Amino acid sequence: MTDRIQAIRGMNDILAEQTSRWQYLEMQVRSVLEQYGYQEIRFPILEKTDLFVHSIGETSDIVSKEMYSFTDRNGDSLTLRPEGTAGCVRAGLQHGLFKAGVQRLWYAGPMFRRERPQKGRLRQFHQTGVEAFGLNGPDIDAELILLGSRLWRALGLQDITLQINSLGSMDSRLVYRNALVEYFSDHKDLLDEDSRMRLDRNPLRILDSKNPAMQSLIDQAPAMSQYLDPESAEHFTTLRDLLREAGVEFMVNSRLVRGLDYYCKTVFEWVTDRLGAQGTVCAGGRYDGMVEHFGGEPTPAVGFALGMERLLELADSPGHEGRQPDLYFIHAGKGSETQAMKLAEQIRDAKPDLKVILHCGGGSMKSQFKKADRSGAALALILAENELEKRTISIKHLRVETAQQEVSWSALPAVLAEILDQNNPA
RNA sequence: GUGAGCGUAGCUCAGUUGGCAGAGCUCAGGAUUGUGGAUCCUGUGGUCGUGGGUUCGAGCCCCAUCGCUCACCCCA
Numbered sequence: 001m002t003d004r005i006q007a008i009r010g011m012n013d014i015l016a017e018q019t020s021r022w023q024y025l026e027m028q029v030r031s032v033l034e035q036y037g038y039q040e041i042r043f044p045i046l047e048k049t050d051l052f053v054h055s056i057g058e059t060s061d062i063v064s065k066e067m068y069s070f071t072d073r074n075g076d077s078l079t080l081r082p083e084g085t086a087g088c089v090r091a092g093l094q095h096g097l098f099k100a101g102v103q104r105l106w107y108a109g110p111m112f113r114r115e116r117p118q119k120g121r122l123r124q125f126h127q128t129g130v131e132a133f134g135l136n137g138p139d140i141d142a143e144l145i146l147l148g149s150r151l152w153r154a155l156g157l158q159d160i161t162l163q164i165n166s167l168g169s170m171d172s173r174l175v176y177r178n179a180l181v182e183y184f185s186d187h188k189d190l191l192d193e194d195s196r197m198r199l200d201r202n203p204l205r206i207l208d209s210k211n212p213a214m215q216s217l218i219d220q221a222p223a224m225s226q227y228l229d230p231e232s233a234e235h236f237t238t239l240r241d242l243l244r245e246a247g248v249e250f251m252v253n254s255r256l257v258r259g260l261d262y263y264c265k266t267v268f269e270w271v272t273d274r275l276g277a278q279g280t281v282c283a284g285g286r287y288d289g290m291v292e293h294f295g296g297e298p299t300p301a302v303g304f305a306l307g308m309e310r311l312l313e314l315a316d317s318p319g320h321e322g323r324q325p326d327l328y329f330i331h332a333g334k335g336s337e338t339q340a341m342k343l344a345e346q347i348r349d350a351k352p353d354l355k356v357i358l359h360c361g362g363g364s365m366k367s368q369f370k371k372a373d374r375s376g377a378a379l380a381l382i383l384a385e386n387e388l389e390k391r392t393i394s395i396k397h398l399r400v401e402t403a404q405q406e407v408s409w410s411a412l413p414a415v416l417a418e419i420l421d422q423n424n425p426a
Numbered sequence: 427g428u429g430a431g432c433g434u435a436g437c438u439c440a441g442u443u444g445g446c447a448g449a450g451c452u453c454a455g456g457a458u459u460g461u462g463g464a465u466c467c468u469g470u471g472g473u474c475g476u477g478g479g480u481u482c483g484a485g486c487c488c489c490a491u492c493g494c495u496c497a498c499c500c501c502a
Contacts, residue, residue, distance in 0.1 A: 113500090113502095115500070116498090120501095120502080121500090194498095259501060277498085278500095278502080304502095332460075333460095367455080369460095369463095380461080384460060
């Protein structure tokens with residue numbers, strides 16, 4: 001206990017008890033993504049530090065204080081990915097994917113940010129990312145939102161609401177930024193310490209300050225919607241129309257800014273109030289400039305990321321425990337062990353769908369039965385002296401009141417199939 | 427990085443004004459030698475997070491430190 005090595009803070013083990021819930025969630029996510037024709041892509045967890053600095057932005061919190069970076073033996077600075085979009089773009093560029101037309105891609109895996117852990121926030125956490133490249137219209141923005149909406153339905157989630165906003169083109173965003181700086185500079189005496197810091201680094205972020213003392217100042221600040229360029233405004237209007245037509249409820253939140261520098265035009269967040277302070281389950285937006293920024297052809301792009309731990313906490317539905325074993329194979333007496341192992345292998349050959357636990361470690365019949373029961377198995381198979389001599393095996397039902405039966409080794413697969421089919425008509 | 431709360435068995439937690447460290451669950455064994463679950467009995471398991479201090483005596487009081495949790499910040 002004293003100085004045993006422990007996991008790194010904020011990097012949790014997911015134990016066997018939990019993995020079936022993860023698998024269920026991952027399966028649901030994957031099947032919805034496939035419904036929409038998205039394809040899985042896999043890329044490294046480690047990338048050159050510059051990739052993240054130049055996409056997420058030097059002034060962002062992620063880059064300025066949250067990355068796990070280190071110097072490789074050859075002097076390169078490498079970083080554990082804090083998000084997936086940058087790596088996805090890099091991989092797409094490196095393999096010429098964006099020259100081959102529209103790409104609908106997804107990926108899943110761990111991300112790393114060195115923050116103070118709290119509810120819904122870890123240093124190693126898992127995201128599923130969805131990205132669409134090569135489409136600049138609001139239709140694809142709407143598709144991504146509908147995809148999310150369908151996923152909540154598939155998971156039976158109710159308490160998630162959608163917030164959307166438009167940040168405009170990079171140019172109009174710059175104009176707005178200047179207007180904001182001017183406004184807040186005029187009221188510098190009313191700004192809190194954090195906001196003063198943000199004034200020159202990232203003024204848009206002042207807008208989503210939670211400090212109640214700042215609310216009236218923020219309420220009277222210039223609104224982004226006044227500064228949208230005509231194209232962005234039309235894009236946003238059409239998106240809202242599409243969502244209304246599709247029956248997706250949403251709220252326009254003009255203070256929705258997002259912390260990564262690369263976003264433009266559409267941004268959105270799916271939020272819940274059931275998760276404590278970290279209520280964002282899924283968020284994303286458009287990043288039309290990134291591919292070009294990294295030296296590719298101008299390629300519009302939109303995407304979002306799902307926080308899997310947060311989603312898991314919301315979808316706390318029981319009943320997705322791992323499947324119980326079908327058979328627990330008990331054996332006792334001289335020579336039974338080798339024969340039991342052979343028979344168990346034969347059963348696995350003949351009936352690959354069955355989950356068969358062969359008792360290991362010896363012990364009395366009584367203790368073996370106890371373990372059979374605890375394993376949750378439907379049937380116990382028994383091979384002891386009597387059976388061994390007669391070349392038979394006894395089958396005992398552990399969950400239903402049915403007489404124990406004895407069958408020959410050769411008849412075993414067929415009998416098992418019959419019994420288990422009756423138990424699970426499905 | 428800042429603040430608050432909490433650290434006693436594998437897990438959940440008791441522990442009185444400072445006086446021999448406990449329970450339930452889990453795990454292992456047993457209650458007529460080849461039969462589980464219910465009940466009963468027994469056992470394993472602890473440097474009370476760590477280090478100092480006060481005291482005849484500290485799980486309890488004081489200081490420091492580490493860890494966990496929640497919140498701020500920020501984000502999925």
